[in-house]
Amino acid sequence: MNIQEYIQSGVIESYVLGLASEEEAAELLHLARLHPAVKQALTHAELAFEQQALATAETPAAGLQQQLLQQLQHSFEPAPGTAIKAPDATSSSLHTLPAAGSNNRWKYLAAASVILLVVSACLNFYFYSGYQQANKKYESLLEEQNTLTASINVYKARLEESTTLTRVLDDTAITVVKMPGVPGKETTHATVYWNSQSKDVYLSASQLPAVPAGKQYQLWAIVNGKPVDAGVINSCEAGICKMKNIPSAEAFAITLEQTGGSPVPTLTALYVMGKV
Known part of the structure:
Protein backbone atom coordinates (compact mmCIF):
# COMPACT_ATOMS: atom_id res chain seq x y z
CA MET A 1 0.00 0.00 0.00
CA ASN A 2 1.20 3.48 -0.87
CA ILE A 3 1.02 5.32 2.48
CA GLN A 4 1.17 8.80 0.90
CA GLU A 5 -1.76 8.04 -1.41
CA TYR A 6 -3.67 6.64 1.53
CA ILE A 7 -3.08 9.83 3.55
CA GLN A 8 -4.32 11.96 0.62
CA SER A 9 -7.36 9.76 -0.04
CA GLY A 10 -9.59 11.65 2.43
CA VAL A 11 -10.13 8.71 4.78
CA ILE A 12 -8.46 10.59 7.65
CA GLU A 13 -10.74 13.61 7.22
CA SER A 14 -13.81 11.38 7.04
CA TYR A 15 -12.72 9.63 10.25
CA VAL A 16 -12.17 12.92 12.10
CA LEU A 17 -15.62 14.17 11.02
CA GLY A 18 -17.21 10.87 12.09
CA LEU A 19 -18.19 9.93 8.54
CA ALA A 20 -15.92 6.90 8.10
CA SER A 21 -17.34 3.38 8.24
CA GLU A 22 -16.30 0.94 10.94
CA GLU A 23 -14.01 -0.89 8.49
CA GLU A 24 -12.34 2.36 7.42
CA ALA A 25 -11.90 3.47 11.04
CA ALA A 26 -10.41 0.11 12.05
CA GLU A 27 -8.02 0.16 9.10
CA LEU A 28 -6.94 3.74 9.85
CA LEU A 29 -6.22 3.00 13.51
CA HIS A 30 -4.27 -0.10 12.54
CA LEU A 31 -2.16 1.80 10.01
CA ALA A 32 -1.63 4.65 12.49
CA ARG A 33 0.01 2.17 14.87
CA LEU A 34 2.23 0.80 12.12
CA HIS A 35 3.16 3.99 10.25
CA PRO A 36 4.23 7.21 12.01
CA ALA A 37 3.31 9.24 8.90
CA VAL A 38 -0.32 8.09 9.14
CA LYS A 39 -0.41 8.79 12.88
CA GLN A 40 1.07 12.25 12.32
CA ALA A 41 -1.46 13.02 9.55
CA LEU A 42 -4.31 11.89 11.85
CA THR A 43 -3.10 14.09 14.69
CA HIS A 44 -2.66 17.04 12.33
CA ALA A 45 -6.17 16.62 10.94
CA GLU A 46 -7.70 16.40 14.41
CA LEU A 47 -5.95 19.61 15.49
CA ALA A 48 -6.84 21.40 12.25
CA PHE A 49 -10.55 20.58 12.54
CA GLU A 50 -10.55 21.51 16.22
CA GLN A 51 -8.95 24.90 15.46
CA GLN A 52 -11.40 25.48 12.61
CA ALA A 53 -14.35 24.68 14.85
CA LEU A 54 -13.10 27.05 17.55
CA ALA A 55 -12.27 29.83 15.07
CA THR A 56 -15.66 29.81 13.36
CA ALA A 57 -17.79 29.16 16.43
CA GLU A 58 -20.21 31.91 17.48
CA THR A 59 -22.16 32.12 20.70
CA PRO A 60 -25.84 31.43 19.87
CA ALA A 61 -28.80 32.98 21.61
CA ALA A 62 -29.45 31.76 25.16
CA GLY A 63 -32.65 29.91 24.22
CA LEU A 64 -31.08 28.22 21.21
CA GLN A 65 -28.04 27.12 23.21
CA GLN A 66 -30.23 25.53 25.88
CA GLN A 67 -32.29 23.75 23.24
CA LEU A 68 -29.20 22.31 21.56
CA LEU A 69 -27.79 21.13 24.86
CA GLN A 70 -31.04 19.35 25.69
CA GLN A 71 -31.09 17.66 22.29
CA LEU A 72 -27.51 16.47 22.71
CA GLN A 73 -28.28 15.23 26.23
CA HIS A 74 -31.27 13.20 24.98
CA SER A 75 -29.11 11.76 22.21
CA PHE A 76 -26.58 10.40 24.73
CA GLU A 77 -29.12 9.00 27.22
CA PRO A 78 -29.69 5.21 26.99
CA ALA A 79 -33.09 3.93 25.98
CA PRO A 80 -35.47 3.10 28.88
CA GLY A 81 -34.78 -0.37 30.26
CA THR A 82 -31.34 -0.58 28.67
CA ALA A 83 -28.61 -1.58 31.07
CA ILE A 84 -25.25 0.10 30.82
CA LYS A 85 -22.61 -2.59 30.63
CA ALA A 86 -19.32 -2.01 32.35
CA PRO A 87 -16.35 -2.43 30.06
CA ASP A 88 -14.34 -5.64 30.34
CA ALA A 89 -11.00 -5.26 31.99
CA THR A 90 -9.25 -7.26 29.30
CA SER A 91 -6.17 -6.02 27.58
CA SER A 92 -7.94 -5.99 24.22
CA SER A 93 -10.76 -3.80 25.59
CA LEU A 94 -8.37 -1.44 27.24
CA HIS A 95 -6.44 -1.22 24.02
CA THR A 96 -9.44 -0.24 21.89
CA LEU A 97 -11.22 2.12 24.30
CA PRO A 98 -9.03 5.17 23.71
CA ALA A 99 -9.53 4.98 19.96
CA ALA A 100 -13.30 4.61 20.26
CA GLY A 101 -13.42 7.44 22.78
CA SER A 102 -11.35 9.64 20.51
CA ASN A 103 -13.60 8.80 17.58
CA ASN A 104 -16.76 9.64 19.53
CA ARG A 105 -15.25 12.85 20.88
CA TRP A 106 -14.48 14.11 17.39
CA LYS A 107 -17.91 13.04 16.19
CA TYR A 108 -19.51 15.19 18.87
CA LEU A 109 -17.19 18.10 18.16
CA ALA A 110 -17.86 17.82 14.43
CA ALA A 111 -21.63 17.67 15.03
CA ALA A 112 -21.48 20.71 17.33
CA SER A 113 -19.36 22.58 14.78
CA VAL A 114 -21.84 21.85 12.01
CA ILE A 115 -24.74 23.01 14.19
CA CYS A 122 -28.66 31.75 9.45
CA LEU A 123 -27.82 34.69 11.70
CA ASN A 124 -25.43 36.14 9.11
CA PHE A 125 -28.11 35.87 6.42
CA TYR A 126 -30.66 37.51 8.71
CA PHE A 127 -28.43 40.42 9.63
CA TYR A 128 -27.18 40.84 6.05
CA SER A 129 -30.76 40.99 4.77
CA GLY A 130 -31.53 43.61 7.40
CA TYR A 131 -28.43 45.55 6.39
CA GLN A 132 -29.47 45.52 2.72
CA GLN A 133 -32.95 46.78 3.54
CA ALA A 134 -31.57 49.53 5.79
CA ASN A 135 -29.03 50.51 3.12
CA LYS A 136 -31.74 50.76 0.44
CA LYS A 137 -33.87 52.88 2.75
CA TYR A 138 -30.90 55.12 3.51
CA GLU A 139 -30.12 55.59 -0.19
CA SER A 140 -33.78 56.43 -0.87
CA LEU A 141 -33.85 58.99 1.94
CA LEU A 142 -30.54 60.45 0.75
CA GLU A 143 -31.91 60.83 -2.79
CA GLU A 144 -35.03 62.54 -1.45
CA GLN A 145 -32.87 64.85 0.64
CA ASN A 146 -30.71 65.77 -2.37
CA THR A 147 -33.82 66.47 -4.44
CA LEU A 148 -35.29 68.60 -1.67
CA THR A 149 -32.01 70.48 -1.26
CA ALA A 150 -31.84 71.18 -5.00
CA SER A 151 -35.43 72.48 -4.95
CA ILE A 152 -34.67 74.69 -1.97
CA ASN A 153 -31.60 76.12 -3.72
CA VAL A 154 -33.70 76.92 -6.81
CA TYR A 155 -36.35 78.70 -4.76
CA LYS A 156 -33.65 80.49 -2.77
CA ALA A 157 -32.00 81.76 -5.95
CA ARG A 158 -35.35 82.94 -7.31
CA LEU A 159 -36.12 84.70 -4.04
CA GLU A 160 -32.75 86.44 -4.08
CA GLU A 161 -33.32 87.53 -7.69
CA SER A 162 -36.78 88.80 -6.83
CA THR A 163 -35.45 90.66 -3.78
CA THR A 164 -32.68 92.24 -5.83
CA LEU A 165 -35.07 93.30 -8.55
CA THR A 166 -37.50 94.75 -6.01
CA ARG A 167 -34.71 96.69 -4.32
CA VAL A 168 -33.47 98.00 -7.67
CA LEU A 169 -36.93 99.07 -8.85
CA ASP A 170 -37.77 100.77 -5.55
CA ASP A 171 -34.70 103.03 -5.78
CA THR A 172 -35.80 106.50 -6.92
CA ALA A 173 -32.44 107.06 -8.65
CA ILE A 174 -33.06 104.16 -11.05
CA THR A 175 -33.57 104.87 -14.73
CA VAL A 176 -35.31 102.08 -16.64
CA VAL A 177 -33.98 101.67 -20.16
CA LYS A 178 -36.04 99.33 -22.33
CA MET A 179 -34.17 97.79 -25.25
CA PRO A 180 -36.41 96.37 -27.97
CA GLY A 181 -35.13 94.11 -30.72
CA VAL A 182 -33.49 95.64 -33.77
CA PRO A 183 -34.99 95.04 -37.25
CA GLY A 184 -34.97 91.34 -37.97
CA LYS A 185 -34.95 90.47 -34.27
CA GLU A 186 -38.21 92.03 -33.17
CA THR A 187 -39.09 89.19 -30.77
CA THR A 188 -36.07 89.89 -28.57
CA HIS A 189 -36.16 92.30 -25.64
CA ALA A 190 -34.04 93.31 -22.62
CA THR A 191 -34.15 95.95 -19.90
CA VAL A 192 -31.37 97.94 -18.20
CA TYR A 193 -31.80 99.43 -14.73
CA TRP A 194 -29.23 102.21 -14.37
CA ASN A 195 -28.68 104.05 -11.11
CA SER A 196 -27.67 107.62 -11.94
CA GLN A 197 -26.29 108.17 -8.44
CA SER A 198 -24.34 104.96 -7.65
CA LYS A 199 -23.73 104.31 -11.37
CA ASP A 200 -24.73 100.66 -10.84
CA VAL A 201 -26.11 98.87 -13.88
CA TYR A 202 -28.50 95.88 -13.68
CA LEU A 203 -29.74 93.90 -16.64
CA SER A 204 -32.79 91.73 -17.20
CA ALA A 205 -32.21 89.63 -20.33
CA SER A 206 -34.83 86.90 -20.08
CA GLN A 207 -36.22 87.67 -23.54
CA LEU A 208 -33.00 86.94 -25.43
CA PRO A 209 -32.65 83.73 -27.48
CA ALA A 210 -30.58 80.82 -26.21
CA VAL A 211 -26.85 81.34 -26.64
CA PRO A 212 -25.11 79.12 -29.26
CA ALA A 213 -22.04 77.15 -28.28
CA GLY A 214 -18.92 79.30 -28.05
CA LYS A 215 -20.94 82.56 -27.93
CA GLN A 216 -21.91 85.02 -25.20
CA TYR A 217 -24.07 88.12 -25.01
CA GLN A 218 -22.29 91.41 -24.17
CA LEU A 219 -23.80 94.67 -22.92
CA TRP A 220 -22.59 98.00 -24.30
CA ALA A 221 -23.12 101.55 -23.07
CA ILE A 222 -23.10 104.25 -25.76
CA VAL A 223 -21.09 107.16 -24.32
CA ASN A 224 -20.55 110.23 -26.50
CA GLY A 225 -21.42 108.14 -29.54
CA LYS A 226 -18.87 105.42 -28.75
CA PRO A 227 -19.54 101.92 -27.35
CA VAL A 228 -18.16 101.15 -23.89
CA ASP A 229 -17.98 97.59 -22.57
CA ALA A 230 -20.52 97.08 -19.77
CA GLY A 231 -19.76 93.37 -19.23
CA VAL A 232 -20.68 89.96 -20.61
CA ILE A 233 -23.92 88.31 -19.51
CA ASN A 234 -23.50 85.28 -17.26
CA SER A 235 -26.43 83.07 -16.22
CA CYS A 236 -29.08 85.72 -15.74
CA GLU A 237 -31.68 84.40 -18.16
CA ALA A 238 -34.24 83.91 -15.37
CA GLY A 239 -33.44 86.98 -13.29
CA ILE A 240 -31.36 90.09 -13.08
CA CYS A 241 -27.59 90.51 -13.51
CA LYS A 242 -25.25 93.05 -12.00
CA MET A 243 -23.13 94.52 -14.80
CA LYS A 244 -20.21 96.99 -14.85
CA ASN A 245 -20.72 100.49 -13.44
CA ILE A 246 -21.34 103.14 -16.08
CA PRO A 247 -20.91 106.82 -15.07
CA SER A 248 -22.96 108.16 -17.96
CA ALA A 249 -24.62 106.80 -21.09
CA GLU A 250 -26.79 107.89 -23.97
CA ALA A 251 -28.01 104.37 -24.81
CA PHE A 252 -27.46 100.67 -24.16
CA ALA A 253 -27.18 97.78 -26.60
CA ILE A 254 -26.49 94.01 -26.60
CA THR A 255 -24.49 92.07 -29.18
CA LEU A 256 -23.64 88.37 -29.52
CA GLU A 257 -19.88 87.88 -29.24
CA GLN A 258 -17.37 85.09 -28.78
CA THR A 259 -17.21 83.63 -25.26
CA GLY A 260 -15.35 86.07 -23.03
CA GLY A 261 -16.49 89.18 -24.86
CA SER A 262 -14.99 91.53 -27.40
CA PRO A 263 -13.19 94.91 -27.14
CA VAL A 264 -15.51 96.31 -29.83
CA PRO A 265 -19.10 95.33 -30.64
CA THR A 266 -19.97 93.20 -33.66
CA LEU A 267 -22.64 95.37 -35.28
CA THR A 268 -23.87 92.55 -37.50
CA ALA A 269 -24.66 90.60 -34.31
CA LEU A 270 -26.65 93.44 -32.69
CA TYR A 271 -29.80 92.15 -30.98
CA VAL A 272 -31.37 94.95 -28.88
CA MET A 273 -30.81 98.68 -28.32
CA GLY A 274 -32.51 101.42 -26.29
CA LYS A 275 -31.96 105.07 -25.51
CA VAL A 276 -31.66 106.36 -21.94
Missing part, protein backbone atom coordinates in the same frame (compact mmCIF):
# COMPACT_ATOMS: atom_id res chain seq x y z
CA LEU A 116 -22.93 26.21 15.13
CA LEU A 117 -21.98 26.85 11.52
CA VAL A 118 -25.61 26.44 10.44
CA VAL A 119 -26.80 28.77 13.20
CA SER A 120 -24.06 31.26 12.31
CA ALA A 121 -25.00 31.16 8.61
